[in-house]
Amino acid sequence: MALDKSYQDIPGTIVFDAEMSRKGYHLNQFCMSLRKEENRKRFLGNEQAYVDEWPLTDLQRKGVLERDYNLCIEEGGNIYFLSKLFYTDEHSFERTVSKMVGMTPETYREMMLNGGRPIEGNRSKGES
Amino acid sequence: MALDKSYQDIPGTIVFDAEMSRKGYHLNQFCMSLRKEENRKRFLGNEQAYVDEWPLTDLQRKGVLERDYNLCIEEGGNIYFLSKLFYTDEHSFERTVSKMVGMTPETYREMMLNGGRPIEGNRSKGES
Amino acid sequence: MARITSAVFSSHIPAVGAAIDGGTTDNEYWSPVFKRFEFSKQWQADNKPDVIILVYNDHASAFDLRVVPTFAIGCSESFEIADEGWGPRPVPPVIGHPDLAWHIAQSVILDSFDLTICNDFKVDHGLTVPLSLMFGQPDAWPCKVIPFMVNVIQYPPPTGKRCFDLGNALRNAVEKFDEDLNVHIWGTGGMSHQLQYTRAGLINKEWDTNFLNTLIADPEELSKTSHTEYIREAGSEGIELVMWLVARAALGAQVNEIQRFYHVPASNTALGHLILEKADS
Amino acid sequence: MARITSAVFSSHIPAVGAAIDGGTTDNEYWSPVFKRFEFSKQWQADNKPDVIILVYNDHASAFDLRVVPTFAIGCSESFEIADEGWGPRPVPPVIGHPDLAWHIAQSVILDSFDLTICNDFKVDHGLTVPLSLMFGQPDAWPCKVIPFMVNVIQYPPPTGKRCFDLGNALRNAVEKFDEDLNVHIWGTGGMSHQLQYTRAGLINKEWDTNFLNTLIADPEELSKTSHTEYIREAGSEGIELVMWLVARAALGAQVNEIQRFYHVPASNTALGHLILEKADS
C-alpha cells in the first residue's frame, strides 16, 4: 500500500513531492546560489560557464539557459527556488507565470482582472 | 505556571537548557570552528588572537584559554561542543572528565573500573 | 500571564511588498487593496501587541533543500532581511523575543511537537509583507516578532489537523509564560493561487469564501481538509492556507470578527485578510 | 512489502571507535567488550539486513546551535564521515537508501510527526561506532543505512512517549513500502553516563538493568519515564536512552532476546547492548 498520490490527478500541476525534489535537487541548489549579488553578476556575465559548474542534466541546463520554466518544473525545479533565477532577470512572478501559461503579460493580467483561471474544468485530469 | 525545571535539583549537573544554550551560544559556535584542521592550527598557533575574534565574555575566554571545562560549562558551554576544543589538544573525553571532577586520569580510571561514581548520595541537592 | 488576544490573517504576496517599497500603492491596480488596509492599520495602531507570533513559510531563503524542517521557531535576538534575488526589501530588521520564543519551544516540544529550534537566519517576504501591510513603513517595527516557519513547499506539509493541534499547543505555551504580555498571532499565505505550470493563475473564490467562513466558525472541521483538496481547489501554492489553522486554533474557540477582506487579483493571487479578536478579551 | 525484523541497541562511545581504529581491542581494558561482540558480529553476518534505520544523535557535527531539529531523517544517496576535532574516523562512507528514506519521511509527516528532512550532512561517532561494533572494519559497509537523528543535547529532547510513538509510526511507514526489504532498526546511545561537571563519572547499574528489563518486556510503561528521572538516575548524557524507545517500539510488541550485554566501564560510560528479533519473524 503505497502513499496517497491523488494530487497527481490534478491537471496542469506538478506537485513538488519527494520524486520531484530528488530530481531537481541540484537545479534548485543552483538557483539558491543566485541569492548572492556576486553570483548573479557572474551568471549574467557568462551563463553557460556558470551553469556548467553545477551537476545539472542537459534538460535542466536547457531549461535554465532558455528560461523555459515549464521545462525547469518538469525537471524538478520548484517555483520558489526558480524565483531566484527570474528575479536575477528582474522579472516578477506575474510576468514569469504569464510565460508559463503561454500568454502575453497583458492577456494574463486581463484574465486575472476577470477573476483568474476558473476552477471549473480544471479539477481533474478526467474532467479537463 | 512556568516550565518544570526539577532537573535543577540534581547535584553537580548543569543541564543544557534554553538558559544555558543562550548564554553559551557564541562559546559553542567558537568550538564548532575547531572542526576544521586549518582553524585548529591557527588556534594553537595563537590562542589569544583566535578567541579574540569571537564575541565571548571574559569568563568564557578564561575558561577556554585555561581549559577550565567546569567554568566553560557554567558559562553555557556544552560538552559535545567543548569536545572540539579538547580534541584539538588531542585529549580524550576520559582525560577531560577526570580533570572536571578533580581527579588524576589514573584515579578517575580506577573509580570507573570500580563501577563508577555511585548514585547513592548523588540524586538530589538535598541529599548530597 | 501572557495571553493571545488577537489573530491577523493575510496573504504575503511579493508584489504587495514591491508596491509598498516602490510607492505604487495609490495606483488603480493597488488602491482597492491598500484602501481596505487603512482600517486594519488603524486597528493595529489601537491594539498594539507586545509580541507577534508570526506563522509563515520560508520561500527558499532561510533554508534550502539540505534542511527542510516541518515546524521551526526563531529564537534569536533579531533577524535580518533576506536577499531573495534582487536585494533585501528596504524594511527594518525584525526584533525577536528570545525569552518567549525559547519558552514556547520548550513547552511545545514537551507537548509532543517536534520543533526545530533556529537561530541566526534571515526572514523573507512571507514574514515582512504582512508586517508592511499592518504597520506601513516605520523606521523600526513597533513590537517584537517571533518567526514561526511551517514547511509548505516540500510536499507533504504538515496536515491541517496537525497545524490546528499546534495552534492549541501554542496557546497553552503562551499562557504558561509568567510575564504579562499581549501576544498576537498571525497566519499568513494564500488564498487560492497557483504559481507554476500550465494551470497557473487559478483562482477559486467560492472555495476561498467557504474557507473563510469555516475558519471563523468551525476551524476544527476545516482542519480535516486534505492536502489534495487544497491543491486541487486552491492551487498548488494555496496549500499555504494550512498555516491559517495554526493561528486560528491558537486564538481559542470564541472569536469576534473585526475585519474581513477578499480581493482578486493581487498579482497571481486571491488576497485574503481577516482580523479576529478573542471573544472574552 | 518491507519489514522491520530486528532491532539492535548499543552505546556509541567515542573511545570504542578509537579502540577499533587504533587496534587496541585486544588489550586488557577492551577485550571483555569486544569478545562479547564476536557473537553479535556473527549474528549480524547471518542476518544481513538490506537497510538499517539507524537512530542516533548528532553530537554537534551535522548541526550546530543555528538549527536544532528534534527529529531529522537523512534522505541522501550517501553520507561522509564528520571531522569531530581530530580528523574523520577511518571508516567507509555511509550509503543511504533515498527511496525508503523519502517514503518514511512522507509517511510519518502525514502521520503527525514534524520531521526535518535532511540532505548532504556528515555523520559522526553516534552513527559510525555502532556500525564498527557490528560489522568490524570492512572496505564498505555491507548494507544501506538511513540516518535518523534525535536531538538529545539541547534540552528538552523529545519525550520518551513521543519517541515510542515515533517508533510505531516508523514501523507503519516501512510496512507501506512496496519493495521487499529486510529492515533492521538500531537504537544507540547510553547507558548511564555523565560527561560533564562535578557529578561526571556517574554509573547506575541498577537503574540500567531495570531499563533493559522493561525495554524488552513493557516498553510502553518505560516510555512514561520523565526527563528528570533519566538525568538524575542515568546522568546528564544518559538521556540518550530515549532513542532506544524509538527502535524498540518500531519492532512491535512481541520479541525474542538474542543477545544482552552490559559492561562497566567503557571510558566514562556503562556500555549496553541488546539484539532483539521480532517474535513472529
Ligand SMILES: [Fe+3]
Ligand atoms: Fe508564500
Ligand SMILES: [Fe+3]
Ligand atoms: Fe551520544
